[in-house]
Amino acid sequence: MNLKDLARTLGLSPTTVSRALNGYPEVSAATRTRVSEAAKAHNYRPNTQAKRLATGRAMAIGHVIPISTRHEIVNPIFADFIAGAGEVYARAGYDMLLTIAPDDDEARAYREIRSKGNVDGIIVHGPKEADPRIPLLTELGLPFVVHGRATGATLPYSWLDVNNARAFERATEFLLDLGHRRIALVNGLEFMDFAIRRRRGYETALAARGIALDPALTTSGEMTEAQGAAAARAMRALPDPPTAFLTSSLLSAMGVRRVVEAAGLRIGRDVSIVTHDDDLGYLKNGDDEPIFTATRSSVRDAGRRAAKMLLALIESPDAAPRSELLEAVLLVGQSTGPAPALRADPTTLPSPTLPSASAPFSGEQG
Amino acid sequence: MNLKDLARTLGLSPTTVSRALNGYPEVSAATRTRVSEAAKAHNYRPNTQAKRLATGRAMAIGHVIPISTRHEIVNPIFADFIAGAGEVYARAGYDMLLTIAPDDDEARAYREIRSKGNVDGIIVHGPKEADPRIPLLTELGLPFVVHGRATGATLPYSWLDVNNARAFERATEFLLDLGHRRIALVNGLEFMDFAIRRRRGYETALAARGIALDPALTTSGEMTEAQGAAAARAMRALPDPPTAFLTSSLLSAMGVRRVVEAAGLRIGRDVSIVTHDDDLGYLKNGDDEPIFTATRSSVRDAGRRAAKMLLALIESPDAAPRSELLEAVLLVGQSTGPAPALRADPTTLPSPTLPSASAPFSGEQG
DNA sequence: GACTCGTTTCAAAGCGCTTTGGATGACCAA
DNA sequence: TTGGTCATCCAAAGCGCTTTGAAACGAGTC
Secondary structure: OOHHHHHHHHOOOHHHHHHHHOOOOOOOHHHHHHHHHHHHHOOOOOOHHHHHHHHOOOOEEEEEEEEOOOOOOOOOOHHHHHHHHHHHHHHHOOEEEEEEEEOOOHHHHHHHHHHHOOOOEEEEOOOEOOOOHHHHHHHHOOOEEEEOOOOOOOOOOEEEEEOHHHHHHHHHHHHHHOOOOOEEEEEOOOOEHHHHHHHHHHHHHHHHOOOOOOHHHEEEOOOOHHHHHHHHHHHHOOOOOOOEEEEOOHHHHHHHHHHHHHOOOOEOOOEEEEEEEOOEOOEOOOOOOOOOEEEEOOHHHHHHHHHHHHHHHHHOOOOOOOEEEEOOEEEOOOOOOOOOOOOOOOOOOOOOOOOOOOOEOOOOOO | OOHHHHHHHHOOOHHHHHHHHOOOOOOOHHHHHHHHHHHHHOOOOOOHHHHHHHHOOOOEEEEEEEEOOOOOOOOOOHHHHHHHHHHHHHHHOOEEEEEEEEOOOHHHHHHHHHHHOOOOEEEEOOOEOOOOHHHHHHHHOOOEEEEOOOOOOOOOOEEEEEOHHHHHHHHHHHHHHOOOOOEEEEEOOOOEHHHHHHHHHHHHHHHHOOOOOOHHHEEEOOOOHHHHHHHHHHHHOOOOOOOEEEEOOHHHHHHHHHHHHHOOOOEOOOEEEEEEEOOEOOEOOOOOOOOOEEEEOOHHHHHHHHHHHHHHHHHOOOOOOOEEEEOOEEEOOOOOOOOOOOOOOOOOOOOOOOOOOOOEOOOOOO
8 A cells, every 4th residue: 555545545646645644734634634544544654765765864873883803792782772772763763774884894884874875864882082983974974973972083073971081080089988099990992982081080080189000900801701800810919909999891890799709808898899880781780779889871871862862963964063971870889898907008097978879970071 | 976977977878877787687798897987986876765666675674672661671682693693684785674662562563664664574583482473474474584483383484593492401411410410490581482492401301310390499580690699599598409500691600600609619519500601792601711611502693694594585585484493512611510429319429421512412403 | 782680778667755836716805 | 807815735746766668789691
């Protein structure tokens, strides 16, 4: 059943039927209801391809998943982000198009998407430092929103990001307030923008207290359980091991916890852990009360917001780039506690006033 | 630059240009090279929508991600599966279309996809017992391949599945051979087909040795770290606790491991763990040598194979349904060992011949 | 030289929709 | 009655491609 058929059965022209269904004013109320009832009765659905060709709008959003040819790892937050974005697209009548692009010919992938013309906009995932995709997409004139940001990008662009720097600064401050001085950072791969910002936040907090950065206490790598375990094992073997760990993912935190507990120590008493928590569906940090003290920010929610932003951008293409900075929430769980009595310097005791728990941070730029 | 423009610059008709580019024989070799060189030079790319409208082929595959309105959980294996499938689609010139469908109106979602006509086929994810989507899609006449199977489906359909029953039967046998008699099953949600089959395999192996099933030793639920931990905690508290755990995911296994180690016991000596390992990019079971003894089957590879199967199905729509049963590989890691000396019955000692390690199972139906 | 045949190219008709630019009445004011 | 204004509806021209049916042309055959 296509438009022409429907029009014929109604004794109307395709023009009128089309207008009736698409809410144009040049059609009487009576005809409109008659048409839309017939459409429902015959289960008519306009052919997407034809509509697209006629309107020039693809009614689809592209998501390009970068896959590192080296690690072959798919970012585990991706599924949740997509789920959030997908909700928004579905409501707005948009399709979601996925492309897997190995990172060695990303540019080609984006150019091809552009010239095939089957999406109206793109969400850029996993931005790296000075990411070349930003100038590329700007040049191509394809609306896009970056999930994250790219340090060192010169052109203005639309993005949605968690305030990673502030989150990690805050987490570090929290541990410092608890009296910790040897705080380890188990970070993601540091060519990724979010990891760069997290490290920056960590370093800022340390510097503010006049604590020297110890390179032996920081590592970066893929955020897996094994990474956390390996980092903890190596750092526990140091002459002056850390009393607290700051990790970039729940998986890493779980690895740290395992090694620490295997050494006969107790998390939250002997060793503290704070982790970032993307609040993924299948990787929950406890049910009601968090297990790990964590800076939490829902990736799913980020997906929803980024999608809305992109749709708005497509609606008004000449508007200035938008951006949204989400603040992570610091949730105090059972994995943190005062630093064990300090041998070296017994004067620096935990401050009596602990930071407030679940209040979002203030909204300054990160 | 569209076909007409290109034709004009070449001094040819659109017909000839189209034929030259699409490899039709009615064009001389000289013209063909001239055309394709011009196309490359002008970076011409045929408009997807127009092509689709003209040919009637959407050149896209739909993936429908079911989201439970109750749990709101996105299956973590999804990202890897998609990555595998996406490779194949990209090579074949197909797009990948994602739809998020809450499980309360799945039927509507599939009907809509069908009538909008923007995919040539569908991959069905997360089949449940007697899944209604199979008769629905058959009725709609849309080619589809199920990742998994649906126990109790009456119509023939195309599927690709891991031999879950055999894998878990084999894992159970392995533990039995090591002398374990109290073997716990930490399963996925048992309305999912794969979980039903896994339980069946487990029960088959126990029955074959005349071991009664103890309901207190089996649980099912979402496969998270917390699930594993909770199960281990509950079961360790039994008067006759299990000496071995069989889990459905690495995350669950990690939860079990944590609780067991926290009790001061050693994995592989005091308590054994075998898990199923989907070989996900971000959740590796060790690098070279596996940490957990596991039945392994790559989800990414499954994605590739399912995609190929669907494309073949689309090529020849009248062919009989296809199917592919993948056998998991049993990899012996450090998490299993002989059952601790049995108090009740010291005669049942571990058999001296251990099952062979990395050989795939035989290919019988599961 | 007329005819057939194969090769190479083209004009034009779709694919199913939107949208521009009327056409047709009905209604009212003058 | 005439002219103008609305409110409705429609014919036809695209959107950019494929594909059918036919034309043009040179070469081979008698």
